[in-house]
Amino acid sequence: xxxxxxxxxxxxxxxxxxxxxxxxxxxxxxxxxxxxxxxxxxxxxxxxxxxxxxxxxxxxxxxxxxxxxxxxxxxxxxxxxxxxxxxxxxxxxxxxxxxxxxxxx
Numbered sequence: 585x586x587x588x589x590x591x592x593x594x595x596x597x598x599x600x601x602x603x604x605x606x607x608x609x610x611x612x613x614x615x616x617x618x619x620x621x622x623x624x625x626x627x628x629x630x631x632x633x634x635x636x637x638x639x640x641x642x643x644x645x646x647x648x649x650x651x652x653x654x655x656x657x658x659x660x661x662x663x664x665x666x667x668x669x670x671x672x673x674x675x676x677x678x679x680x681x682x683x684x685x686x687x688x689x
């Protein structure tokens with residue numbers, strides 16, 4: 585089991601997973617947000633509905649995100665999403681002729 589990424593590693597992992605949507609308009613809708621704590625140490629949890637059109641077909645996913653903050657700066661976050669749904673998107677793009685969809689992040 586992988587632990588949650590933090591710092592620059594976390595940003596790289598998020599960028600890698602979202603590159604396949606660069607050529608497609610994406611949407612995200614907050615469904616629920618919970619924030620707790622004080623400015624020097626706060627935590628947040630969010631449920632987000634995400635969607636896009638990938639290679640002419642709809643893509644929908646649910647994302648749960650936990651975030652740790654210190655003085656307003658994100659120090660750690662963890663995303664949970666259906667990776668089977670996410671894995672289909674690059675395959676669809678590659679099948680439609682976008683060669684970059686097969687490249688490593």
